[in-house]
Amino acid sequence: MAxxxxxxxxxxxxxxxxxxxxxxxxxxxxxTRVLLxxxxxxxxxxxxxxxxIGASPATFYQYFTDIDDALLALSNEVTxxxxxxxxLLEAPWAEPxxxxxxxxxxxxxxxxxxxxxAVLRVRNLKAEEGNADFxxxxxxxxxxxxxAISTKVENNMAAGRISADLDTQATAAAVLAxxxxxxxxxxxxxxRGTGGAALETTLSRIVFQLVTGHSNV
Amino acid sequence: MAxxxxxxxxxxxxxxxxxxxxxxxxxxxxxTRVLLxxxxxxxxxxxxxxxxIGASPATFYQYFTDIDDALLALSNEVTxxxxxxxxLLEAPWAEPxxxxxxxxxxxxxxxxxxxxxAVLRVRNLKAEEGNADFxxxxxxxxxxxxxAISTKVENNMAAGRISADLDTQATAAAVLAxxxxxxxxxxxxxxRGTGGAALETTLSRIVFQLVTGHSNV
DNA sequence: TGTACATCAGTGAACGCGCGTTCACTGATGTAC
DNA sequence: TGTACATCAGTGAACGCGCGTTCACTGATGTAC
Numbered sequence: 386m387a388x389x390x391x392x393x394x395x396x397x398x399x400x401x402x403x404x405x406x407x408x409x410x411x412x413x414x415x416x417t418r419v420l421l422x423x424x425x426x427x428x429x430x431x432x433x434x435x436x437x438i439g440a441s442p443a444t445f446y447q448y449f450t451d452i453d454d455a456l457l458a459l460s461n462e463v464t465x466x467x468x469x470x471x472x473l474l475e476a477p478w479a480e481p482x483x484x485x486x487x488x489x490x491x492x493x494x495x496x497x498x499x500x501x502x503a504v505l506r507v508r509n510l511k512a513e514e515g516n517a518d519f520x521x522x523x524x525x526x527x528x529x530x531x532x533a534i535s536t537k538v539e540n541n542m543a544a545g546r547i548s549a550d551l552d553t554q555a556t557a558a559a560v561l562a563x564x565x566x567x568x569x570x571x572x573x574x575x576x577r578g579t580g581g582a583a584l585e586t587t588l589s590r591i592v593f594q595l596v597t598g599h600s601n602v
Numbered sequence: 603m604a605x606x607x608x609x610x611x612x613x614x615x616x617x618x619x620x621x622x623x624x625x626x627x628x629x630x631x632x633x634t635r636v637l638l639x640x641x642x643x644x645x646x647x648x649x650x651x652x653x654x655i656g657a658s659p660a661t662f663y664q665y666f667t668d669i670d671d672a673l674l675a676l677s678n679e680v681t682x683x684x685x686x687x688x689x690l691l692e693a694p695w696a697e698p699x700x701x702x703x704x705x706x707x708x709x710x711x712x713x714x715x716x717x718x719x720a721v722l723r724v725r726n727l728k729a730e731e732g733n734a735d736f737x738x739x740x741x742x743x744x745x746x747x748x749x750a751i752s753t754k755v756e757n758n759m760a761a762g763r764i765s766a767d768l769d770t771q772a773t774a775a776a777v778l779a780x781x782x783x784x785x786x787x788x789x790x791x792x793x794r795g796t797g798g799a800a801l802e803t804t805l806s807r808i809v810f811q812l813v814t815g816h817s818n819v
Numbered sequence: 820t821g822t823a824c825a826t827c828a829g830t831g832a833a834c835g836c837g838c839g840t841t842c843a844c845t846g847a848t849g850t851a852c
Numbered sequence: 853t854g855t856a857c858a859t860c861a862g863t864g865a866a867c868g869c870g871c872g873t874t875c876a877c878t879g880a881t882g883t884a885c
Binding site (some may be wrong): 511513563 | 603641642644645680686719723726727728730731732733737738741752765766768769771772773775776778779780783784786787790794800801803804805807812817
C-alpha cells in the first residue's frame, strides 16, 4: 500500500507501464468508482471490478495489491482534483462585496462532493477507522483548504471584525466540517421542503459571516 | 430487517424471548459494537461476533437475520439514547447568559459521539449509501434535534437578532452538520496544536452565535 | 519494408480457505400437580 | 417437595458457494537491423 500516492503509476512488480497498461489501470479505477457508487462499499468485490471491465481477476493484481490499494489510488486522485477549490480561496474575503467569492467557493465545494461522493465517503470512513494511508489522503485534501480559510479568519480578526478569542484553526475546521457534512443532508432536506437554493444561500451567508464577521450582506 | 426498531425484542421465528435469551442478544450486540470499534467495519464477520462471546454462529440467527440487522438494532439503540441531548435543548437560548446552555449541549453532543462513534459511523455510511432502514434510523435521531434548534433560530429571528432571510431549517442543519463532522476532526486538530478545549470553546461560540445572533459573550 | 526477437500486458484455470447458513439435536429452564 | 412434561435456548457438524490469489501460459506491442 501507499504505493500509488504519486505519478507515474507502476505495476505491482515495480516496472514502469506503457500506454495500454495505463488505460487498463484507468478502467479498473473507473469501474471501482462506478461500483462504489452503484452498490454499498461492503458489496464491492475484487472480482466484480474486473468483471465490470471484462477482464480476468489476475489483471487486477498487475496494478493493485488489493481493493484498499485501488481505493487509496482513487482517494489520492480525488485529492489532486481539489486544486480548483484552493484557487477559489486565493482572493481575500474582506469587503462585503467579497460575498460573491464565498458563494462561488461553496458552489464549487458542493459540486466537488457531488462528483466524488462515493470515493470521499470511503476515504473518510477508512480514515476515521484509523487507517494511516487514508488518514494521509484526507489530510492532504483538507489541510490546504483549512489553511486558506484559517488565514482569511486571521485577517478578518486582525481587522477587528471577528472576536479575537476565537481560535482561527478551529473556526476554519468548523466551516469545513459544516460544508462537508451538509452535502450529505441535502437529499433529506430537500425531501422536507428546504430546497437546494435555500440551503446554498443560507450556507453561503453563514460561512461568510463566520469567516469575515460581516453579517449583513 | 426493520424488525428491531421496537422493544421488546423477539426471536427471528417470531416468539417472544425470556431473560436468558435477552442476555444473549445483548451480548451479541455488545460484541458487534466492540468489534466495530476495534476493527474496520468491513472486517467484522458474523462468525467473529459469535466467536467473541464463545457461542455458535447458529446462535446469531436466533436474534438477527444478518449482520446488517444487528447493526440496525445498534443504530436504533443509539437513537433511543439521544433523549438526553433533546432535553438539553428544551430551555430557550435567548439571553447572552444562556450561553452556558449551549456549552452544556455541545459538551453532551461531543460525549455522545465519543461513546457511540463506531455505531454512528456505520449508520451514517449505510444511510448515505441509500439503505432505507438506516436512513430512517438516522432521521429518527436527527430530526428532533434539528427541530429543536430550528425553533430556537426562529425565536431569535423573531426577536430581530438574526437576519430574516436565512432559512431556519437550513441554519439548524448547518449547526448540526458542523457538530457532527467536527467530532471526526478532533484527533487531527489536537495533533496539530488545536486542543480540545480551544475547539470546544470556539465551537460553542460559533453555535451560540448562529442560533441566537449574540456574538459577544 | 520485412523479419526476428524482446519486452509488455493479459488471462485461463485451478486452488484452498473461510465465510454464511441450515437443521436435527441436546441441554436448560419453567410449570403443573 | 418432588416428579413429569413442555417450552425455551443454544449448538455441533456439516454444506456449498464464491471469494481472493497464484502462476505458467499466450497474445500484443515495440524495436533492431
